[in-house]
Amino acid sequence: MxxxxxxxxxxxxxxxxxxxxxxxxxxxxxxxxxxxxxxxxxxxxxxxxxxxxxxxxxxxxxxxxxxxxxxxxxxxxxxxxxxxxxxxxxxxxxxxxxxxxxxxxxxxxxxxxxxxxxxxxxxxxxxxxxxxxxxxxxxxxxxxxxxxxxxxxxxxxxxxxxVGAEFSPAHGVGKENYFLAVSSPNYHKNFHGMIEAFIALNKESNVRLKIIGKASASFSTMDFSEFLSTSDKVEFMGRVDDSQLIELYQNALAFVFPSFYEGFGLPPLEAQACGCPVMSSNQASMPEVLKNSVLYFDPANMDDIKNAMDKMISDTETRNRLINAGYENSKRFxxxxxxxxxxxxxxxxx
Missing domain, CATH: 3.40.50.2000 (Glycogen Phosphorylase B;)
Known part of the structure; x- marks a missing residue:
C-alpha cells in the first residue's frame, strides 16, 4: 500500500x-x-x-x-x-x-x-x-x-x-571567549533573563555573548534595545547556515539554553555533539533530553543563571567534564x- x-x-x-x-x-x-x-x-x-x-x-x-x-x-x-x-x-x-x-x-x-x-x-x-x-x-x-x-x-x-553527523567536534581548536545561544527572541525562550544575567556577570568578566536566530512572523518578538544600550558585549547575529553554526558551536566557551518551555530543545544537543559544554534551564523537557550532562539553572532566577555562567568561566574541570558528558549524551539520539x-x-x- x-x-x-x-x-x-x-x-x-x-x-x-x-x-x-x-x-x-x-x-x-x-x-x-x-x-x-x-x-x-x-x-x-x-x-x-x-x-x-x-x-x-x-x-x-x-x-x-x-x-x-x-x-x-x-x-x-x-x-x-x-x-x-x-x-x-x-x-x-x-x-x-x-x-x-x-x-x-x-x-x-x-x-x-x-x-x-x-x-x-x-x-x-x-x-x-x-x-x-x-x-x-x-x-x-x-x-x-x-x-x-x-x-x-x-x-x-x-x-x-x-543530530546529524555534520555536527561534530573540531579537534585541536581552542575555545574562544564567548557564550553562544541559539533561538528566537520570544518570551518563553527567556532571552531577557539570560541577557540580564549576562550583563550583571560582565561587570566582572570579558566574555561576550553571541545570539543566533531570528523570529518568525508567527511569534510575538521582544525588544532588547534597553539591554543592548547597556552592553556592547551582546551580539545578535541573525540566521547563519549550518557550517557557520557548527563552527560557532565548536569554538564557544559554552552554550546557554535559558528557555522556560521546550517540547524537546535541539540546540543544546547540537552544541554537545560539537564538543561545546552546555548550561541549561531545568524546566520542561530539558531534564529528559539532557539528563546529567549539563549545568542546570532555574531560568526564573537571574542570580542562578549568572552563577552558572560564572562557574563555566572559572571552572575548567567542570567545562571538560560537561564536554565529555554532553558528547556521550548526544549519541543517545x-x-x-x-x-x-x-x-x-x-x-x-x-
Missing part, C-alpha cells in the same frame, strides 16, 4: 520543526519504498526535494494548499494514509498521522502573534480529533498534549529529535532510530 507524506515543510524556513520533518523523511526514505512525498510549489531546499523525489501538487500554497488541495488530491487516490511530519495537517482528512511538537502557544501565549494563536487554537483540536495517531518529540510533550486536549496517551508516540519508530507506526496503521 502506498503511503503519502505531506512535504509542505520544504516550503518553509528551516527551524526545529522543519529540521525534524526533513531528517526523519530522509531517513525513512532509505528504509521504505512505499512512500510518495507531496508538496505545494515553492520548495526552498531543492536538493532535499530531489532526494525524496517530491511530487508537486498544484492548488495554492501554505494552509490553503494543505487544507484544500492536498485532501482533494488524496481522495482521488482512494484516501490513502497520510503522514504529516510538520506541525499541522489537513483538518478534514481523517486517514492521517499528525505531528505536534508542543503546546507552547497554550502555556506561553504572549510568545505568539494574535493571528497565530487564533489559528492554532481553532485548528489543532480539530486536527487531533481527526487523526489516527499523533507523533510528538518527548515524554514531556506527550503528557502536555494529553492533558491540554484530553487526548488518549495510547494514541501518542514519542519520536525524538537527533539517532535520526535512523527515530525514522524506524515512525516506520513501525506506519506498518501498524496502514
Amino acid at each position: 502506498t503511503i503519502y507524506v505531506n512535504a509542505r515543510f520544504l516550503t518553509q524556513e528551516l527551524t526545529g520543526v522543519q529540521r525534524f520533518a526533513e531528517q526523519v523523511s530522509l531517513a525513512l526514505n532509505t528504509q521504505r519504498n512505499d512512500l510518495i512525498f507531496v508538496s505545494p510549489a515553492g520548495v526552498l531546499r531543492k536538493n532535499v526535494a530531489e532526494e525524496l523525489n517530491v511530487k508537486i501538487i498544484p492548488g495554492g500554497t501554505g494552509h490553503k494548499w494543505e487544507q484544500v488541495a492536498l485532501p482533494s488530491f488524496l481522495r482521488k487516490k482512494g484516501s490513502p494514509l497520510l503522514l504529516n511530519l510538520g506541525s499541522t495537517a489537513p483538518v478534514f482528512y481523517n486517514n492521517k498521522i499528525m505531528t505536534h511538537h508542543d503546546v507552547t502557544y497554550k502555556r506561553y501565549p504572549q510568545s505568539y502573534s494574535r493571528k497565530f494563536r487564533l489559528l492554532y487554537n481553532s485548528l489543532i483540536p480539530l486536527m487531533l480529533r481527526g487523526s489516527k495517531h499523533v507523533i510528538t518529540v518527548s515524554e514531556f510533550s506527550k503528557n502536555e498534549i494529553a492533558k491540554v486536549y484530553s487526548f488518549p496517551h495510547e494514541k501518542i508516540s514519542v519520536v525524538y529529535n537527533a 539517532s535520526w535512523e532510530e527515530s525514522a524506524l519508530k515512525v516506520s513501525n507506526l506506519l506498518n501498524s496503521l496502514s
Whole structure:
C-alpha cells in the first residue's frame, strides 16, 4: 500500500520543526519504498526535494494548499494514509498521522502573534480529533498534549529529535571567549533573563555573548534595545547556515539554553555533539533530553543563571567534564532510530 507524506515543510524556513520533518523523511526514505512525498510549489531546499523525489501538487500554497488541495488530491487516490511530519495537517482528512511538537502557544501565549494563536487554537483540536495517531518529540510533550486536549496517551508516540553527523567536534581548536545561544527572541525562550544575567556577570568578566536566530512572523518578538544600550558585549547575529553554526558551536566557551518551555530543545544537543559544554534551564523537557550532562539553572532566577555562567568561566574541570558528558549524551539520539519508530507506526496503521 502506498503511503503519502505531506512535504509542505520544504516550503518553509528551516527551524526545529522543519529540521525534524526533513531528517526523519530522509531517513525513512532509505528504509521504505512505499512512500510518495507531496508538496505545494515553492520548495526552498531543492536538493532535499530531489532526494525524496517530491511530487508537486498544484492548488495554492501554505494552509490553503494543505487544507484544500492536498485532501482533494488524496481522495482521488482512494484516501490513502497520510503522514504529516510538520506541525499541522489537513483538518478534514481523517486517514492521517499528525505531528505536534508542543503546546507552547497554550502555556506561553504572549510568545505568539494574535493571528497565530487564533489559528492554532481553532485548528489543532480539530486536527487531533481527526487523526489516527499523533507523533510528538518527548515524554514531556506527550503528557502536555494529553492533558491540554484530553487526548488518549495510547494514541501518542514519542519520536525524538537527533543530530546529524555534520555536527561534530573540531579537534585541536581552542575555545574562544564567548557564550553562544541559539533561538528566537520570544518570551518563553527567556532571552531577557539570560541577557540580564549576562550583563550583571560582565561587570566582572570579558566574555561576550553571541545570539543566533531570528523570529518568525508567527511569534510575538521582544525588544532588547534597553539591554543592548547597556552592553556592547551582546551580539545578535541573525540566521547563519549550518557550517557557520557548527563552527560557532565548536569554538564557544559554552552554550546557554535559558528557555522556560521546550517540547524537546535541539540546540543544546547540537552544541554537545560539537564538543561545546552546555548550561541549561531545568524546566520542561530539558531534564529528559539532557539528563546529567549539563549545568542546570532555574531560568526564573537571574542570580542562578549568572552563577552558572560564572562557574563555566572559572571552572575548567567542570567545562571538560560537561564536554565529555554532553558528547556521550548526544549519541543517545539517532535520526535512523527515530525514522524506524515512525516506520513501525506506519506498518501498524496502514
